[in-house]
Amino acid sequence: MTEGEIILGCKAQNRIAQKLFVEEYSRYLFAVCRRYIYDQELAKDCLQESLVEILQKIGKYNEEGKFKSWIATITVRKCLRQIKAIKKHQYTEMESVTEPGCEDKTLLKLEHNDVMKFINTLPENYRIVINMYLVEGFSHKEISDELGINESSSRSILTRAKKMINKAFEDEKMKVVYKNKKKLIS
Amino acid sequence: MELNNKEQKFKDILADVDFDLDTEEMWSAVSNDLEKKKKRRFFIWLFPLLICCFTLGGVISYNVLNSKTKTPLSNNTNFNQEEKNQIVTKEKLSSTSLEKEKSQEALLTIEGNAQSLSKSELVQNKLTGKKVINNYLDQNIINNSSINSSFGRKPNKQNNILSNKIILEQLPFKTIEEVTEKNYNEATDKNTNTIVSNNIYNLSNRNISLKNQQKRSTILTLNIAEPEVIIHKKRKNTLFITLHSGVLKNNFKHDIGQINSEFDSRILEKDSGVYANATDLSLGIETKKHWRFFTGISYANAVSRFYDDSVISSTKEIQGITTIYNGVETSGQITETTINYNDIQWYRQQKQLDIHFGVSKSLLSLGNIQVVPETVVAYNINSVNSGYYYEEENQTITKFKTGESNPYKNNVGLKVQFGLGIEYSLKSVNIGLKGIYRNTISHITTQNYFLPIKNSQYGLQLSVAYRPTWEKV
Known part of the structure; x- marks a missing residue:
């Protein structure tokens, strides 16, 4: 079954098409959820709710944009709602949010595991903005609307996050120099 | 914003990230949810449907009763x-x-x-x-x-x-x-x-x-060929149904004078009311002298927002790199500056359901346009709260969800409302715009809360009134 046939079947609320849709796209959407929500079980819950919402709203999909982007957007929004719902921290905790330290990050490599490790150590706002801007392709305006923050805040978070990426994933050459320095000092 | 090679590679890795998932298990969970939602959707539609049926039934029965009392003159x-x-x-x-x-x-x-x-x-x-x-x-x-x-x-x-x-x-x-x-x-x-x-x-x-x-x-x-009779009735008491809907701005006041502790009230400056929806449904009667008496239910969402976008920076000295030169060890010092960009935007919602009784009068009529002031007394049936509240001891704000313990009342009691509307009369429908001010008489917080809050709302509502038997004289 092609993507178009699956969409048509889901629009007609065909059970087989719906099942095929879940089999075809759930892994992709699960990855989206995991990028936003570190906890695996919560990410699964979020995915389940997203799939239900997509199957209910699929009639509104007008086939103008890419289907994958459309379903990813719904999933991202669901993840953001989920994050808001589980966020029960106090005001003082928000104040104590600081930029993560960079000591260990010099050892990170630009590989799957390290990237995920890095993203999960980032503060929530940073993680969300990086994902939304870099991966999902949201504009700062859209990010500010979704998160209820200023557009300028979104920009500054991204700038700082990019600095952190550049710092954490330093070049191999730089690392050697640093390591040598360390050895020298010790 | 352009990406350098490293950022681009980071993005590609992030976009291609993949995790294991049991799709069969996921499908069974999703299909169960879909079934449940289908059933729930039926019940969601049932309630408004019942309201429509009752309203329609009321209008029809009222018309039937009315027509029985007005036997046409004949023979x-x-x-x-x-x-x-x-x-x-x-x-x-x-x-x-x-x-x-x-x-x-x-x-x-x-x-x-x-x-x-x-x-x-x-x-x-x-x-x-x-x-x-x-x-x-x-x-x-x-x-x-x-x-x-x-x-x-x-x-x-x-x-x-x-x-x-x-x-x-x-x-x-x-x-x-x-x-x-x-x-x-x-x-x-x-x-x-x-x-x-x-x-x-x-x-x-x-x-x-x-x-x-x-x-x-x-x-x-x-001479009239058709047996139809055009009837011009004298004005009489008229039944009407009105739906008001619009936005109200929450306007609350912290009673700072009652704080006994050293709570820093400056934090309250970040708290302000915002606009939210409010809807009233009324059933009433208009007398010959244009007095209107009505009763009904009101729903209002009183929303306030705590917004903090301040920047807090703090500096401290930390130990830096120690250098040894000619056998002399010098420990370096680094000034570490921490900048916190607050980006907090929390909302407190009080969804209130009231019953109301009101009186209004059409004071000024300019053709089809009428000016109608009103006074309403409402009693709160239920309030559902969510959002945040202040804590006296720790000088903090705590978030809470619906159902969790909070210092806001579930029943805020009596409210008074004053309004002034402009209405345009069509044959059996009035459409209008109304400005209202609504004040909750008692505090919206419980007695043992350290920071009592008074609440009021003002805003604009559009109205549609249906008058089944109304006719212009």
Whole structure:
């Protein structure tokens, strides 16, 4: 079954098409959820709710944009709602949010595991903005609307996050120099 | 924003990230959820459907009851004395003196005592297949006995000629001067809706002795082919249903004077009210004097926002790199600056359901436009709260969800509301715009909360009122 046939079947609320849709796209959407929500079980819950919402709203999909982007957007929004719902921290905790330290990050490599490790150590706002801007392709305006923050805040978070990426994933050459320095000092 | 190679690679890795997932398990969970939602959707629609049915049923039953009390006047030959007061009959005059004057074709006579006819009374008649409509009758009655005498008839105390004024709002009419016997007959023969009327029938010109000559008589004759009767009712108490919907701005006040601790009230400056929706549904009655009494339910969402986008920076000295030069160890010092960009935007919502009783009056009418002030007393049935509250001891704000413990009342009690609206009247629908101010009399927080809050709201609402039996006079 092609993507178009699956969409048509889901629009007609065909059970087989719906099942095929879940089999075809759930892994992709699960990855989206995991990028936003570190906890695996919560990410699964979020995915389940997203799939239900997509199957209910699929009639509104007008086939103008890419289907994958459309379903990813719904999933991202669901993840953001989920994050808001589980966020029960106090005001003082928000104040104590600081930029993560960079000591260990010099050892990170630009590989799957390290990237995920890095993203999960980032503060929530940073993680969300990086994902939304870099991966999902949201504009700062859209990010500010979704998160209820200023557009300028979104920009500054991204700038700082990019600095952190550049710092954490330093070049191999730089690392050697640093390591040598360390050895020298010790 | 451009990405360098590292950022681009980071992005690609992030986009291609993949995790294991049991799709079968996921499908079974999703299909269960879909089934549940289907059932839930039915119940969601059931409630508004029931409201619509009850409203419609109420309107229909009200109309049916109303129509039973207004029996159309017909077959007036069988009316009793009282009923005869509402009858106007047409009689073609046979008097030769009248025949001389071509302009005087028909004369309305009244069977019965017409003295009790008032301007506002409906005259609706069906006699010998003809009807007289739309008459608002003057109270000046001319005794017909003298006319009858001059016509060579037997004086009949019960036969009166009615001096009346005919109000014809829409139907075309001709004055008696324009109407000849010929065209009267034509009109009669053609059985058309032509109204032959006049506003001058000066009896004194005809040498007829009349008791009340000061009023000119007005004659209306009408042939109507269709048995339909246009009824102009006098204004009476009218039922109406109104739906108001709009936005209200939450306007609250922290009672700082009651804080006994050293709570830093500056934090409250970041708290402000915002606009949220409010909807009222009312059922009421409008009296003849344009007073409206109504009752119904109101829903309002009182929302406030805690917004903090401040930047807090702090510096501290930390140990830096230690250098050894010529055997001398020097420890370096680094100044570490931590900058916190606060980006906090929390909302406190109080979803309130009230019952209300109100009174309003149409004070100023400019054509179809009316100005209507109102006063309403509402009683809160239930409030559902979510959002945040302040903690005295730790000087913090705590978030809470619906159902979790919080210091806000679930029933805030009595409220008063004042409003001023402008309404535009259509046939049976009024549309309007209303500005309102609503004040909750008691505090919205519980007694043991350290920071009492008073609440009020103001805003604008659009309104649609349906009046099943309303007609303009």
